[in-house]
Amino acid sequence: xxxxxxxxxxxxxxxxxxxxxxxxxxxxQKLDLQLVEEQELAKLKGRRRLEWLASRYLxxxxxxxxxxxxxxxxxxDEFGKPHIWGTPFHLSFSHSHEMxxxxxxxxxxxxxxxxxxxxxxxxxxxxxxxxxxxxxKPETRLEHIxxxxxxxxxxxxxxxxxxxxxxxxxxxxxxDYQLVGSxxxxxxxxxxxxxxxxxxEKFGNYILVWC
Numbered sequence: 001x002x003x004x005x006x007x008x009x010x011x012x013x014x015x016x017x018x019x020x021x022x023x024x025x026x027x028x029q030k031l032d033l034q035l036v037e038e039q040e041l042a043k044l045k046g047r048r049r050l051e052w053l054a055s056r057y058l059x060x061x062x063x064x065x066x067x068x069x070x071x072x073x074x075x076x077d078e079f080g081k082p083h084i085w086g087t088p089f090h091l092s093f094s095h096s097h098e099m100x101x102x103x104x105x106x107x108x109x110x111x112x113x114x115x116x117x118x119x120x121x122x123x124x125x126x127x128x129x130x131x132x133x134x135x136x137k138p139e140t141r142l143e144h145i146x147x148x149x150x151x152x153x154x155x156x157x158x159x160x161x162x163x164x165x166x167x168x169x170x171x172x173x174x175x176d177y178q179l180v181g182s183x184x185x186x187x188x189x190x191x192x193x194x195x196x197x198x199x200x201e202k203f204g205n206y207i208l209v210w211c
Contacts, residue, residue, distance in 0.1 A: 003061065004099075005203070012066060012089075013105040015210055017113065017203065018058045020050055020098045027053035031060065034073045051095040058102045059084065059091065066104070081160035092157045096206065103210050108194075110157030111210040112150035113203070120145050127152060127166035135174035143202060144177040150209030151198045155185050158196060158211055164189065172198065185211060 005017040031053065033041065044052050060071050063084070072084050074091065082091050084104070092110040093102045101113040114120075124133065124145050136144050152170045164170060164187065175183040180201040187194040196211040 003058075006062065006065065008065070011106055013103065013109070014062045014066065015111065015208075016058050016062050016102045017208070018054055018100045018102075020054045020100060022050075022054075024050050024053050027057045031056055032071050034075075036075060037073055040076075051100060054100045055093040055095070055102060058100055059093070059104070062102060062104055063087070063089075077160075079161055081157070090158075092154070092210075094153070094157075099206060101208060101210075108158045108160070108196075109211060110154035110159075110196075111208075112153035112157070113206050113208050114146050114150055116142060116146055116205050116207060118142065120149060124148075129167060129171065131174050132172055135176070137177070140177040143207060146207040147177065147181075147200045147209060148172055150200065150207050151183070151185055151211065154198070154209050154211040155187055155194075155196055159187050159194065 002018060004019050008014050041052055056074050059074055063072055072087055074082050075085055076082050084091050088106050089104040090107065090109050091104055093100065094112045096113045097115045099113050101111050103109050103111040128148055132148055151172045152166045155170050156164055169189050170187055172185045173183045175181065182199045185196045185198045198211045200207060200209040
C-alpha cells in the first residue's frame with residue numbers, strides 16, 4: 001500500500017504514515033545505509049527488521065519533501081532516542097501491526113500509532129490517573145483510552161531520557177474524545193515540568209497521536 005498520509009503542519013512539522021505491504025528487500029535497495037546503521041539492522045530479524053527499514057525509508061521520503069535530496073542517516077543517542085544528525089529536526093517513530101508512523105519537527109516531538117484492541121481496558125488504571133479516567137464515556141471509552149496511552153507514549157518519546165512512569169510522571173489534560181482533536185500534556189520529574197501540545201485522530205482501526 002505504501003504512503004497513506006503525509007501532511008505538513010506549522011513550522012515545517014511533518015507527520016507521515018506508511019502501510020507495510022512490501023518485503024524488507026524493497027526498502028533495503030532504496031536506502032544507502034551507513035556502517036553503524038548496517039550494524040544495527042544486522043541484529044534484527046523478521047517483523048522488527050521490516051519495521052526498522054520502513055521507518056527509515058519514510059523518514060527519507062519526508063525529508064525529500066523538506067528539500068533534502070541526499071539521504072540523512074538516522075542514528076541513536078546513548079538513551080536509544082533516534083536523531084537525524086546534521087538537520088534541525090527532532091524525530092520520533094512508531095509501529096503497530098502493518099503501520100509505521102513518523103514525525104519530524106523543529107521542537108522536541110513524539111508520535112504513537114496503536115491498533116485499537118479491547119485488551120487495553122484492563123491496563124487503563126495502570127497508566128491513567130483519576131482525572132484522566134473520570135473523563136471517559138461509555139460510548140467512546142475504548143478509543144479514548146487509546147488516545148491517553150498514545151499521548152503518554154508520545155510524550156515519553158519526546159522526552160527521550162527513559163525512567164518515566166506513565167501514571168506518576170506523565171499527565172494528559174482531560175478532554176472530550178472526538179474523531180480528531182487536541183489537548184495538552186506535561187512531564188513532571190525531579191522538580192522540572194515540560195509542557196506539550198497533543199494532537200490525535202482516529203485513522204481507520206488505528207489511533208494516531210503526536211505531540
